[in-house]
Amino acid sequence: MSDSASMTTTPPITIEHTPGQLSLTLSGVLDLRTTPEVLDQLAHIHKPLPKLIRADLSAITGMDDCGALVIFQLRRMAEKHGCELELAGTPAHVRDLLAFLRVDDPPRSAGAKRPRPGIMTRFGMKTIQVWDQSGRHVSFVGEVTVTLLSLLRHPGRLRLGDTVLYMQRVGVDALPIVGLISFLLGLIMAFMSAVQLQQFGANIYVASLVALAMVRELGPIMTAILVAGRSGSAFAAEIGTMKVSEEVDALVTMGFRPAMFLVAPKIIASVLVVPLLAMYSNIFAIAGGLLIGVTTLDLTVNAYMAQTMSTLTIFDINWGLFKSAIFAVLISTVGCFKGYQVRGGAASVGKATTSAVVTGIFLVILVDSILAVILRYWRP
Amino acid sequence: MSQEAVISARGLTMGFGDLILMESLNFDIHSGEIFVILGGSGCGKSTLLKHLVGLYKPMAGKITIAGMVLDPDNDDSFKRILSRIGVMYQGGALFSSMTLGENVALPITEYSNLKGAAVEELVSLKLRQVGLEGFEHHLPEELSGGMKKRAAIARALALNPEILFLDEPSAGLDPISSAELDTLILRLNRTLGTTFVVVTHELSSIFTIAERVIMLDKETKSIIADGDPHELKNASDHPYVRQFFNRQPEMER
Numbered sequence: 001m002s003d004s005a006s007m008t009t010t011p012p013i014t015i016e017h018t019p020g021q022l023s024l025t026l027s028g029v030l031d032l033r034t035t036p037e038v039l040d041q042l043a044h045i046h047k048p049l050p051k052l053i054r055a056d057l058s059a060i061t062g063m064d065d066c067g068a069l070v071i072f073q074l075r076r077m078a079e080k081h082g083c084e085l086e087l088a089g090t091p092a093h094v095r096d097l098l099a100f101l102r103v104d105d106p107p108r109s110a111g112a113k114r115p116r117p118g119i120m121t122r123f124g125m126k127t128i129q130v131w132d133q134s135g136r137h138v139s140f141v142g143e144v145t146v147t148l149l150s151l152l153r154h155p156g157r158l159r160l161g162d163t164v165l166y167m168q169r170v171g172v173d174a175l176p177i178v179g180l181i182s183f184l185l186g187l188i189m190a191f192m193s194a195v196q197l198q199q200f201g202a203n204i205y206v207a208s209l210v211a212l213a214m215v216r217e218l219g220p221i222m223t224a225i226l227v228a229g230r231s232g233s234a235f236a237a238e239i240g241t242m243k244v245s246e247e248v249d250a251l252v253t254m255g256f257r258p259a260m261f262l263v264a265p266k267i268i269a270s271v272l273v274v275p276l277l278a279m280y281s282n283i284f285a286i287a288g289g290l291l292i293g294v295t296t297l298d299l300t301v302n303a304y305m306a307q308t309m310s311t312l313t314i315f316d317i318n319w320g321l322f323k324s325a326i327f328a329v330l331i332s333t334v335g336c337f338k339g340y341q342v343r344g345g346a347a348s349v350g351k352a353t354t355s356a357v358v359t360g361i362f363l364v365i366l367v368d369s370i371l372a373v374i375l376r377y378w379r380p
Numbered sequence: 381m382s383q384e385a386v387i388s389a390r391g392l393t394m395g396f397g398d399l400i401l402m403e404s405l406n407f408d409i410h411s412g413e414i415f416v417i418l419g420g421s422g423c424g425k426s427t428l429l430k431h432l433v434g435l436y437k438p439m440a441g442k443i444t445i446a447g448m449v450l451d452p453d454n455d456d457s458f459k460r461i462l463s464r465i466g467v468m469y470q471g472g473a474l475f476s477s478m479t480l481g482e483n484v485a486l487p488i489t490e491y492s493n494l495k496g497a498a499v500e501e502l503v504s505l506k507l508r509q510v511g512l513e514g515f516e517h518h519l520p521e522e523l524s525g526g527m528k529k530r531a532a533i534a535r536a537l538a539l540n541p542e543i544l545f546l547d548e549p550s551a552g553l554d555p556i557s558s559a560e561l562d563t564l565i566l567r568l569n570r571t572l573g574t575t576f577v578v579v580t581h582e583l584s585s586i587f588t589i590a591e592r593v594i595m596l597d598k599e600t601k602s603i604i605a606d607g608d609p610h611e612l613k614n615a616s617d618h619p620y621v622r623q624f625f626n627r628q629p630e631m632e633r
């Protein structure tokens with residue numbers, strides 16, 4: 001029926017402006033299609049308005065809640081310009097609708113609109129939030145620590161199946177990308193340094209440079225960045241979504257400790273596999289350097305490898321592995337923590353995921369710098 | 381009331397992968413009818429609803445809506461069908477990043493020429509109809525389960541579509557809100573001629589609103605009852621159907 005109404009070309013409103021009175025005649029169907037036009041015409045009536053607005057509704061054949069907006073608009077016009085409004089010939093169905101919609105009730109205030117705080121307020125809110133969050137972060141870290149320590153006494157409580165699954169997700173599934181990126185990184189490093197070192201006939205030191213830089217710094221860092229992007233985000237998204245759908249609440253009421261159930265497997269799996277990933281990354285980077293050394297620097301494979309071996313000490317390798325393990329703890333803890341902080345819905349999960357990656361990478365770099373300083377004074 | 385079929389299903393078979401839920405269903409939903417889909421939990425009511433709105437593809441058979449074959453791959457006809465329907469999902473499916481008001485306003489601003497203040501007014505009218513006036517600026521997470529349900533109904537009503545699909549609209553509502561919802565459905569049906577396709581288990585609601593019901597059966601994968609619930613209650617030759625309407629437990633066999 002609304003189809004036929006929109007076909008009619010006559011506008012559903014006619015306006016007569018006589019001195020002393022504004023006569024409106026509404027006709028046909030007032031629904032979502034026709035009402036915007038009527039509202040528009042009403043808004044463009046010449047001001048000032050006469051003392052009396054008389055609206056004839058008798059020809060309205062159909063009206064829905066959208067059509068009721070016209071009545072609202074008329075009332076508002078009358079109120080604003082101090083005129084009198086007379087609704088004439090209201091058909092029964094319109095009267096019925098208006099009663100159902102309780103148009104006479106003043107619209108209940110929609111509560112305070114979400115405030116758009118000023119810059120100072122936002123600054124203050126953010127500060128409080130950071131303060132708050134650091135408190136929660138500490139208690140989260142505390143809870144996780146207690147959980148991990150309790151695992152030392154009762155190792156059987158660890159969910160072994162989950163741990164293995166996460167080892168696969170964090171470690172095995174990352175092998176291709178870590179391998180590829182490290183290989184290219186080694187290649188580029190060797191290539192760039194070769195240009196400089198060749199001038200001094202120090203070709204062979206390309207091997208030392210690649211090996212030392214990778215094992216001590218770039219291997220652990222590159223791996224950590226990739227793991228943060230792949231797995232830190234996944235942890236946050238997974239726990240965040242569980243939070244949204246009340247799954248975490250369900251765990252709590254079933255007597256599970258979320259820290260044990262959700263967090264411990266992730267952290268332990270990460271700590272176990274990320275150092276291995278870093279080792280793997282080192283090997284591929286050295287292979288990349290080797291390729292450049294052999295193809296463009298006239299080094300033999302033996303010479304390159306011998307130089308690599310003599311440069312690296314066991315301490316370097318252990319140091320790299322140690323750093324990787326620390327990074328793994330940081331990334332997985334931050335991922336889980338951000339997931340825990342999710343409130344609300346989908347958008348909040350997205351924010352948590354982003355924040356998990358950004359915070360994870362930031363902490364990795366920060367801790368790496370601190371460790372570098374410590375190392376400098378510990379083993380001058 | 382015209383008796384033309386606004387939705388018709390012919391030989392509709394649906395399922396997931398190897399799981400076949402229903403086999404060759406045939407039914408017509410008439411224009412201006414309040415049509416209720418019944419059946420035990422997990423028998424495929426929500427799935428049938430999603431087939432009727434084109435979210436899932438039938439394994440066999442076809443569905444026609446308003447004379448057009450429902451084919452999600454055909455952009456043109458699918459768009460025209462979508463402009464006539466409104467859907468409320470079992471879980472509410474409110475956009476969590478938007479306030480209630482914004483949720484309801486989204487289709488209105490997108491598909492009508494209303495502007496600014498008029499949209500806001502219409503939104504508050506919609507929310508008033510489902511008893512949520514004053515909650516415009518709340519986020520979905522700040523609402524109770526039943527309030528989310530009602531908000532989802534308000535959003536489905538936003539454009540006053542010709543056909544409304546409601547999946548368990550009154551589940552989780554108190555009896556009063558539930559009865560008010562029935563009144564709203566009946567009202568829209570009487571005044572605007574809206575066709576309703578409703579999945580519900582509430583007996584009182586079924587007897588109040590339903591002009592016709594079909595009952596799906598998991599075992600036989602078919603429709604085991606089709607007709608007026610008042611008649612089916614006593615006259616159905618299927619014991620399960622009588623049990624359902626009379627709220628009796630499964631007999632010992």
Ligand SMILES: Nc1ncnc2c1ncn2[C@@H]1O[C@H](COP(=O)(O)OP(=O)(O)OP(=O)(O)O)[C@@H](O)[C@H]1O
Pocket residue numbers: 396399401419420421422423424425426427428470
């Ligand atoms: N995406 C899916 N993939 C596979 N199977 C599904 C999927 N969605 C539902 N099912 C199965 O289809 C069956 C019917 O599900 P559906 O949600 O339609 O039930 P329902 O009749 O709406 O039940 P309820 O009254 O509990 O809401 C169930 O057995 C369910 O396991």
Ligand SMILES: [Mg+2]
Pocket residue numbers: 425426427470547
């Ligand atoms: Mg369902």
